[in-house]
Amino acid sequence: MLELDTCCKSYRTGAFGSGELLAVHDVSFAVSPGEVVSLIGESGSGKSTIGKMILRLMQTTRGSITFDGLDISTLNGRKLKEYYADVQGVFQDPFSSYNPIFKASHVFTMLRNEYFAGLSSSEWNAKLEKSLEAVSLNPGDVLNKYPHQLSGGQLQRMLIARALLLEIRLLVADEIISMLDASTRIDVLNLLGDLKARGLGILFITHDLSLGNYISERTMILRRGTIVEMGATEKVFGNPLHPYTKMLIASVPHLHKKWDQVEREVGASDVLEHVLREETTDESADGNGAALSLEQVEQDHFVAK
Amino acid sequence: MAVSKPGAGVVTTAGAPAPAEATGPISPQGAPAAAPITARRSEFLYFAFRNWKFVVGLAVVLFLFALAIFGPMLTPHEPLEFGGPTDQAPSSDYWFGTTSFGQDVFSQFVHGLRATFLVGLVGGGIAWLIGATVGFTAGYRSGWLDDVLNMITNVVLVIPTLAILIIVAAYVNVHSYATEAILVGLTSWPWAARAVRAQTFSLKTREFVDIARISGRKTRQIIASEIAPNMSSYLLMMFILLFGGAILIGASLDFLGLGPSESMSLGLMMNNAFLSSALLLGSWWWFIPPGVGIICIVGGLYVMNVGLDEIFNPKLREV
Amino acid sequence: MSLRVDDLTVYYQSLRGDVKAVDGATFQIADGEIMGLAGESGCGKSTLGKSLIRFDARMRHVSGSVELDGKKLPIWDDSKMNAFRFKEVSIIPQYALSALNPTRRIGTMAMELLRSRNIEPDTVLPEFKRRLKLVGLDQDVLDRFPIELSGGMKQRVVMVLSSLLDPSLLIADEVTSALDVSTQRAVSELLVEFRDRGFVKSMIVITHDLSVLYQIADTILIMYAGKLAEKAPAETVVNSPRHPYTKLLLSSLPEVGVRYADKRLSGIPGRPPPLIDPPTGCRFKTRCPLAFARCDEEPPFASLEPGHTAACWKAEKAEAA
Numbered sequence: 001m002l003e004l005d006t007c008c009k010s011y012r013t014g015a016f017g018s019g020e021l022l023a024v025h026d027v028s029f030a031v032s033p034g035e036v037v038s039l040i041g042e043s044g045s046g047k048s049t050i051g052k053m054i055l056r057l058m059q060t061t062r063g064s065i066t067f068d069g070l071d072i073s074t075l076n077g078r079k080l081k082e083y084y085a086d087v088q089g090v091f092q093d094p095f096s097s098y099n100p101i102f103k104a105s106h107v108f109t110m111l112r113n114e115y116f117a118g119l120s121s122s123e124w125n126a127k128l129e130k131s132l133e134a135v136s137l138n139p140g141d142v143l144n145k146y147p148h149q150l151s152g153g154q155l156q157r158m159l160i161a162r163a164l165l166l167e168i169r170l171l172v173a174d175e176i177i178s179m180l181d182a183s184t185r186i187d188v189l190n191l192l193g194d195l196k197a198r199g200l201g202i203l204f205i206t207h208d209l210s211l212g213n214y215i216s217e218r219t220m221i222l223r224r225g226t227i228v229e230m231g232a233t234e235k236v237f238g239n240p241l242h243p244y245t246k247m248l249i250a251s252v253p254h255l256h257k258k259w260d261q262v263e264r265e266v267g268a269s270d271v272l273e274h275v276l277r278e279e280t281t282d283e284s285a286d287g288n289g290a291a292l293s294l295e296q297v298e299q300d301h302f303v304a305k
Numbered sequence: 306m307a308v309s310k311p312g313a314g315v316v317t318t319a320g321a322p323a324p325a326e327a328t329g330p331i332s333p334q335g336a337p338a339a340a341p342i343t344a345r346r347s348e349f350l351y352f353a354f355r356n357w358k359f360v361v362g363l364a365v366v367l368f369l370f371a372l373a374i375f376g377p378m379l380t381p382h383e384p385l386e387f388g389g390p391t392d393q394a395p396s397s398d399y400w401f402g403t404t405s406f407g408q409d410v411f412s413q414f415v416h417g418l419r420a421t422f423l424v425g426l427v428g429g430g431i432a433w434l435i436g437a438t439v440g441f442t443a444g445y446r447s448g449w450l451d452d453v454l455n456m457i458t459n460v461v462l463v464i465p466t467l468a469i470l471i472i473v474a475a476y477v478n479v480h481s482y483a484t485e486a487i488l489v490g491l492t493s494w495p496w497a498a499r500a501v502r503a504q505t506f507s508l509k510t511r512e513f514v515d516i517a518r519i520s521g522r523k524t525r526q527i528i529a530s531e532i533a534p535n536m537s538s539y540l541l542m543m544f545i546l547l548f549g550g551a552i553l554i555g556a557s558l559d560f561l562g563l564g565p566s567e568s569m570s571l572g573l574m575m576n577n578a579f580l581s582s583a584l585l586l587g588s589w590w591w592f593i594p595p596g597v598g599i600i601c602i603v604g605g606l607y608v609m610n611v612g613l614d615e616i617f618n619p620k621l622r623e624v
Numbered sequence: 625m626s627l628r629v630d631d632l633t634v635y636y637q638s639l640r641g642d643v644k645a646v647d648g649a650t651f652q653i654a655d656g657e658i659m660g661l662a663g664e665s666g667c668g669k670s671t672l673g674k675s676l677i678r679f680d681a682r683m684r685h686v687s688g689s690v691e692l693d694g695k696k697l698p699i700w701d702d703s704k705m706n707a708f709r710f711k712e713v714s715i716i717p718q719y720a721l722s723a724l725n726p727t728r729r730i731g732t733m734a735m736e737l738l739r740s741r742n743i744e745p746d747t748v749l750p751e752f753k754r755r756l757k758l759v760g761l762d763q764d765v766l767d768r769f770p771i772e773l774s775g776g777m778k779q780r781v782v783m784v785l786s787s788l789l790d791p792s793l794l795i796a797d798e799v800t801s802a803l804d805v806s807t808q809r810a811v812s813e814l815l816v817e818f819r820d821r822g823f824v825k826s827m828i829v830i831t832h833d834l835s836v837l838y839q840i841a842d843t844i845l846i847m848y849a850g851k852l853a854e855k856a857p858a859e860t861v862v863n864s865p866r867h868p869y870t871k872l873l874l875s876s877l878p879e880v881g882v883r884y885a886d887k888r889l890s891g892i893p894g895r896p897p898p899l900i901d902p903p904t905g906c907r908f909k910t911r912c913p914l915a916f917a918r919c920d921e922e923p924p925f926a927s928l929e930p931g932h933t934a935a936c937w938k939a940e941k942a943e944a945a
């Protein structure tokens with residue numbers, strides 16, 4: 001359905017834009033209907049840039065993004081609007097996703113004006129209620145409120161409900177859980193799981209390995225703009241092969257296992273050592289190096305060489 | 306985040322200069338949380354009328370505005386009409402005295418106020434429109450359009466405006482204050498454009514703009530309904546400053562004798578007084594009223610602006 | 625006992641009334657103890673941490689006392705606290721990383737801070753450099769600007785600086801939340817090392833992330849809506865919690881290895897009560913599956929077994945049975 005082929009995003013740097021900084025370097029992957037794909041990376045890995053490129057909030061520098069075979073960089077005007085009827089996004093900060101001067105339902109009103117101008121009020125209300133119920137929200141609780149009167153979890157669900165109004169096929173979820181409290185984040189995560197069961201494809205962008213592991217079928221580990229390991233989630237997490245993946249897994253705080261134990265289990269090199277070394281090397285240097293080629297090590301499991 | 310800013314829901318305003326402040330995940334359930342717009346409006350009025358700077362500035366400007374509207378009805382004399390006694394000090398017949406040509410200074414003053422407000426409103430208004438349009442466009446559409454607009458803005462900004470106006474006014478015979486106002490408006494917008502551009506630049510990175518974009522909204526709609534309302538306080542203050550600036554530039558032009566000569570303005574009054582050596586002759590009633598008038602309008606506007614700044618920015622509010 | 629907090633109540637003043645951010649907190653921290661302080665946003669954990677060192681303008685001390693190494697801390701008196709800050713109690717503030725002045729060199733800022741505390745920089749400089757080395761930083765970081773350092777590096781500079789005078793109590797407020805996972809681990813482990821090397825006697829680590837606390841803390845204190853809910857050794861809190869809030873919170877955390885397809889976790893329905901006007905009795909009762917009539921009375925923060933305290937009627941009953 002969605003396919004990225006050697007996608008790059010570069011920024012011009014330095015005086016007169018002479019330098020080039022590659023934020024995303026030759027990233028290729030696909031998302032199919034009814035599947036959750038996790039894109040996991042630390043800050044500066046380019047994960048949000050990829051999400052924005054898919055949502056056409058940023059242009060790709062090189063490479064292509066196609067949706068059902070259609071190159072999205074060519075879309076404009078009416079065509080782009082049709083694309084947004086299929087592909088929608090939810091972003092990290094629920095409070096920043098709402099214009100503070102409008103009621104929270106403004107996000108629905110915009111969609112109604114753009115896509116459902118023909119619906120009568122009662123038809124629209126029925127539709128809206130149905131989609132709010134799908135995200136377990138009571139319309140009466142949320143519709144007539146301002147964003148600051150609602151919780152982060154409610155706001156994020158409303159954004160998901162907003163996307164569902166369009167009967168979309170792909171949802172780009174960019175760190176949508178990270179600003180939520182522990183007691184509510186799991187419910188939003190479960191909601192994504194339920195949507196997947198209804199055939200929605202989801203690109204789940206996160207820095208949190210445990211969240212990615214919980215919800216997704218396939219996982220990609222992104223480091224400085226390139227994918228270093230990808231494949232079926234249980235394979236990437238169960239048998240991590242790239243040193244960076246191992247290091248990440250060994251760094252995740254577990255609730256019932258201490259770090260040292262996990263480190264021994266995955267066979268990661270000393271994490272502390274790694275972090276210290278990482279910070280002293282020039283960050284931009286190897287981000288601009290040759291693209292890493294992924295090699296298949298087992299079925300549905302690829303590692304960068 | 307925690308309970309670090311429990312009062313945040315109450316004290317935040319449109320707060321465009323500090324958008325990050327505008328939202329906080331603190332919304333104690335069940336608290337008397339009124340709708341932001343109405344709350345903000347009543348909150349604005351609450352603080353506005355407790356801020357003496359705003360009240361005094363507004364009062365002075367409104368008083369002079371009323372004088373400009375109704376003043377001409379209070380005097381039987383026409384501003385350019387000769388025939389009164391010459392060089393007479395203020396009296397019950399000629400409230401502000403007369404000029405050395407026997408014209409009524411009060412009548413000149415109130416008519417001059419009209420011209421001054423016209424130049425301020427039209428000139429400031431034009432500059433505001435251009436500044437806002439250029440600023441919004443440049444700030445929202447990055448890339449070559451931004452580069453071009455930015456270059457134009459910087460060019461107009463560094464050109465010595467008054468010098469250009471003097472040259473233009475000398476060639477284009479300025480027949481009315483409307484023309485003068487347009488000239489002033491066309492040259493005084495650059496700082497406003499830069500300010501709006503910077504604000505737009507920071508607001509467009511907020512996620513609600515992305516949400517509007519993926520809702521299929523057009524650029525125009527996004528600027529008008531998502532970005533502009535978030536900087537309404539800023540736009541208001543900008544207008545006030547441009548208004549005051551246009552009055553000053555207009556008065557300078559008139560004083561230099563480059564404005565229309567068939568009607569009356571405060572600057573022209575000062576020009577006439579100067580040319581007739583009123584200062585040497587001790588006819589203080591001739592040049593003091595226009596001078597004080599300009600100072601009061603512009604000063605009133607600036608004091609009002611400082612007051613507004615305090616009203617919109619909770620950090621500056623006097624407790 | 626290094627720190628003894630007794631019935632500490634601190635309110636936030638707001639236009640709508642007092643926000644009861646910390647209400648009747650009573651707990652102790654032993655010498656050498658790293659206590660984790662956890663809870664959801666708005667539960668008062670940061671307020672509690674801040675109240676032990678510096679009140680901000682809107683905070684008001686209502687009642688209670690704080691004792692450090694047998695000495696009473698005049699926490700409500702900003703000027704008297706100066707004698708204790710930095711030397712006895714120190715904090716790594718929540719937004720320390722973004723608070724660094726971008727135009728000043730790291731070393732210049734450090735020296736200014738020391739002078740403002742009436743400490744001659746030269747007397748501590750060798751130790752400062754030695755400790756920077758210990759956390760893996762060359763002394764040339766002192767000549768660099770904040771923008772040249774990564775988040776983790778800045779965090780380590782701030783850590784070394786905060787603990788330079790070997791304070792008895794160090795408060796680390798969300799020091800790892802803004803960091804990447806790998807840096808988060810490195811910084812967390814350094815906190816433990818600081819304690820092990822005796823740079824600080826005891827520590828309060830404030831975070832919303834229970835799994836980080838499980839890794840580094842000796843004991844964990846859970847707060848809910850301004851009240852202490854449960855305090856116990858880290859193993860006990862994670863493996864056999866007694867307060868229903870702790871139990872539900874833990875069961876809502878996905879771990880690596882737990883998958884949606886295999887085991888569907890669930891969150892805690894409802895929202896925390898408003899702290900301006902909290903309900904009487906147990907503040908968790910509206911969301912608690914075990915709530916019963918007696919929860920309208922406030923449960924005491926009572927000891928269940930040595931080192932394990934919880935504020936729940938049901939928890940106490942379970943122990944009696």
